[in-house]
Amino acid sequence: MSARIAAIAFTVLAAILAGPVPSRGQGFSGLGADPGGFAPVVRGRALIFPADHGAHPEHRIEWWYLTANLKDASGNSYGVQWTLFRQAAMPGAQGEGWSTQQLWMGHAALTSATTHRFAEKFARGGVGQAGVETKPFSAFIDNWQMKALSPDPSALAPTELTASGKDFAYRLRLDSDRGVVLQGDAGYSVKSERGQASYYYSQPYLSVTGTIVLDGKTIEVTGQGWIDREWSSQPLASDQTGWDWFSLHLESGEKVMLFRLRHADGKDFYAGNWIGTDGKSELIAASAIAMTPLGTTQVAGRPIPTAWRIAIPSRGLSVESQPLNPQSWMDTRFQYWEGPVTVKGTQNGIGYLEMTGY
Numbered sequence: 080m081s082a083r084i085a086a087i088a089f090t091v092l093a094a095i096l097a098g099p100v101p102s103r104g105q106g107f108s109g110l111g112a113d114p115g116g117f118a119p120v121v122r123g124r125a126l127i128f129p130a131d132h133g134a135h136p137e138h139r140i141e142w143w144y145l146t147a148n149l150k151d152a153s154g155n156s157y158g159v160q161w162t163l164f165r166q167a168a169m170p171g172a173q174g175e176g177w178s179t180q181q182l183w184m185g186h187a188a189l190t191s192a193t194t195h196r197f198a199e200k201f202a203r204g205g206v207g208q209a210g211v212e213t214k215p216f217s218a219f220i221d222n223w224q225m226k227a228l229s230p231d232p233s234a235l236a237p238t239e240l241t242a243s244g245k246d247f248a249y250r251l252r253l254d255s256d257r258g259v260v261l262q263g264d265a266g267y268s269v270k271s272e273r274g275q276a277s278y279y280y281s282q283p284y285l286s287v288t289g290t291i292v293l294d295g296k297t298i299e300v301t302g303q304g305w306i307d308r309e310w311s312s313q314p315l316a317s318d319q320t321g322w323d324w325f326s327l328h329l330e331s332g333e334k335v336m337l338f339r340l341r342h343a344d345g346k347d348f349y350a351g352n353w354i355g356t357d358g359k360s361e362l363i364a365a366s367a368i369a370m371t372p373l374g375t376t377q378v379a380g381r382p383i384p385t386a387w388r389i390a391i392p393s394r395g396l397s398v399e400s401q402p403l404n405p406q407s408w409m410d411t412r413f414q415y416w417e418g419p420v421t422v423k424g425t426q427n428g429i430g431y432l433e434m435t436g437y
Contacts, residue, residue, distance in 0.1 A: 116170030117312035120276045126266045128233040128259070131278070132308070133213040136173055136181055140166045141310030143211065143218045143225060145240060146326060146431040147251065147287045148419050149302035156403050157291060157300060158190040158419030158431065159249055160197075161225060161242050163209070163218045179205030185220035186411060187242035189249060189291055190404050190418050196293070198244030199411045228252075235259060235282045235306055243292075251289035253304050255282060260360045262336060262352050268309070270340060271319065271348050277311035283326065283334040283354060303328045303429065318343045321436015323370060325389065325400070325420075329428040332356040335396070337363070337389065339370045341436065353394055367393045376405040383408075383416050383437050398424030400432065 118137040135141055147159040168180040181204030188197040200220050202209035209220035216227035216235060223242040227235060236255035242248065259282045262268050268279035285304035290297050305326045324338040337351035349370065351363040368391060372384030387400045400420045407418025416434040421427075 117167070120267070120278060120311050122264070122267045122276070124267070124278070126261060126278065126280055129213045129216060131280075132211070132216050132233075132235065134165055134181075134211045135310045136165075136167055137170075138167070138310045139170075139312040140164070142307070144307040144309075145225065145253075145304055146419070147253075147285070147302055147304035148328065148429040148431070149287060149291070149300040151298050151300050156192065156419065157298075157302075158188075158403060158407075159251065159291070159304075160186065160188040160190075160417055160431075161223070161240055162186045163211070163220055163223075163225070165204070165211075174205065176205045177203065179203065181205065183209035183220055185209070185223050185242075186409065187223060187244060187249075188407075188409065188417065189244075189247040189293065190407050191293065192403055194293070195404055195407045195418065196244055196247040197409055197411065198242070198247075233258075236285060240289075246294065248292040249289065251287050251300075251304075253285045253287055253306075255284045255286065257284045257358045258282075259308075260284075260334075260352075260354050260358060262360065263350070264362055269350060275311075277309050279307070279309045281308070281326075281336065281354075282306040283328070283336075284358070305334075305431070319348070321434070323384070323387075324433045325370075325387075325430055327422060327428050327430035329422075329426045331426055333426075335391075335430075337368060337370060339368075351391075353391070363391060363393075367391055373399065376402075378406055378416060379408045379410065379414065381437055383434060385416070385432075387432070389422070396425055398422040398426060398428070400430075402432065 117139045142164045144162045149157040164184040166182045183202040185200040202220050211218045214232045218225045226239050228237040236253050238253040240251045259280050262279040266280050269276045283305045287302045287304045319340045322340045327335040334354035340348040349365040349368040352360045354360045371388045373386040375382035376385040385402045385405045390397045400422045403419040409415050409417050420432045421429050
């Protein structure tokens with residue numbers, strides 16, 4: 080659902096600037112709170128590009144999110160995350176300058192087998208510190224940037240990506256020979272049986288080249304990347320307490336997106352899409368998805384299910400996932416687990432796992 084954690088820290092930032100944090104009874108980190116005054120998510124609304132690469136201030140929350148699985152010349156593995164989040168503190172006519180209700184947050188991370196580095200930024204909209212443009216596409220917060228290099232404004236690649244923290248940095252180029260993929264049902268992604276939903280699309284066909292900087296050492300890397308775009312006004316039901324989300328690059332060239340939204344009563348909600356090498360995305364029925372934790376790791380003083388079994392019998396898929404680094408904990412304003420994984424079984428592959436609410 081990527082990224083997905085979008086309004087986690089948004090809710091906190093909104094609280095600082097506009098009021099109290101919603102309770103857990105209103106959905107995980109307030110994502111299930113009543114969307115009164117914000118635009119609804121409507122089935123059948125066509126996604127339009129390049130307009131939908133940009134911000135949707137009439138909706139409460141959204142994010143621009145990239146993950147990448149990388150290797151250096153020696154075969155060492157790394158993972159990169161870059162996310163820009165927007166949340167509106169209140170609905171209504173858009174204010175200008177410091178009067179804007181648009182709040183922004185950035186997360187960046189670099190993961191290896193032995194370390195997990197991350198950084199976090201906050202900004203108020205309307206003053207040039209953070210935002211998104213569409214012609215050409217550019218998403219930024221301070222000096223972190225995801226900037227399209229293509230003359231075609233509807234394309235998300237080629238793109239240059241930059242971010243840095245006190246003990247890491249990266250500069251990557253993202254290329255693709257295919258267009259974006261609509262998740263859910265033609266971009267309408269249902270999040271509960273009661274109708275909560277988001278607009279959701281991805282660019283999962285990215286080849287990545289560039290450099291990372293770790294402990295002062297510059298390392299050339301190559302790999303695969305995945306961009307997610309999602310926006311909504313109430314993506315969760317009030318009793319959903321968190322989620323487990325996978326994006327997978329299979330050796331066959333096929334891609335898989337899966338998520339489990341956990342309910343307080345244990346009746347979890349499942350969804351996913353199977354994406355072929357031809358770019359065609361097909362919704363996977365909830366009844367066809369099995370996501371089973373296999374073991375936990377003590378992370379930041381709590382048990383986190385870092386090993387999983389994933390099965391989609393209708394597609395002949397049965398794999399087990401393992402993290403590159405079980406301690407991939409984002410100790411940000413709202414905490415969550417996010418890191419690269421490998422899968423082995425009927426198909427091998429790599430990808431990313433995000434887990435919230437633990």
